[in-house]
Amino acid sequence: MKQFYARLLRLICGLFLYALGIVVTMNAHMGYAPWDVFHVGFAKTIGISIGTVSIITGVIIGIITVLLGEKLGLGTILNMVLIGVFIDMLLGFHIIPVASNFMFGIIMLIVGLFIIALASYFYIESAFGAGPRDSLMFALTRKTGLPVGVCRGTIELLAVFVGWRLGGMIGIGTIISAFVIGFCVQTTFKLLKFDATEIKHETLDQTYKTLFNNKKEQFHEEEVLKKGL
Template structure:
């Protein structure tokens, strides 16, 4: 049981690393930030914080929206919100991802980034420990509307882009490519791995709280019986 939990969390962290690498690739493609990163940069510039910190703040806001839409929050959701932004700062500051110096290399890096993001989502969502804030929103909307993933993700990307643009985030041809293409890359990878996000049963934080309460209640009952 413990080994299984540990392996789940290892898979979760690896998924987050892939997602952080994906964001770094798309930023360093140097063709304009992805829609969410336009938003993150806008917030970063306005508040004087790092991109990773802005990512965490946006994640917190989206988690609240997810809760309103009825999507339960899991440990994976919380860790996603904290760790992807942290890993992103480490990757960007370490300069391990090169910066593209021409259009062809930039487009290739964008495609690599979108593939890494989709694969990272398969890894961590498949753990059943809760979706990431943005992916949770995507899944919640899909459950309510039964619309294709690429359509829902596309609308989300465009909304993030509009807000980010008015906050002063940088846009370019890469912004358009990721706004339109990310949903399709996710759809392709999901189909490739026969991954159906709607079929995943997530263990949410409330489950663990109720389990702890049950254990405490049993211990109290047992103690009462022994005293009697």
């Protein structure tokens, strides 16, 4: 049971870091990452917070992936909710500086991408399932037979286009994010000696069974101790 809670803590830390990385890249004012272009554009259009848009988008995508036959994990559910909550919290506290010039913006952007890469390590290593956007990518890859890179690129280009039409900011940071995030993730994983392909993710039903069986075993042990006394 302690191992389960340790994994859960890593998951939540990863989601917080992911939100932190997003806010840092946004405050770099160099142009938002693909999904953030959509989130900001949609938030401006309907007048709600960026975090709320992230939550709504995650839930809708999660429903679509389930309809496409993908299984959700606890990490998928918490991803839908907590990243948006953490984004609004960080933006509301105004604790992340805003870039005042080009060089500071570039530095903030790169730092933000490395924070996201570190977040990916914690998130994936917890093995509680892929995020809703990644699940959609996997579902489309399985359904269409197209390469995963094509499916991911298509999804993100669509998110950028719609977000841009809704008022989301596109700039050099959008291009840098698209091309550099892979390098940041690869470098971070290499430094931490982490191989994401070795992780076997746990679905919601498997998590439930793990918790239920652990509680049954704990209850049985307590009954044995009572009888012994």
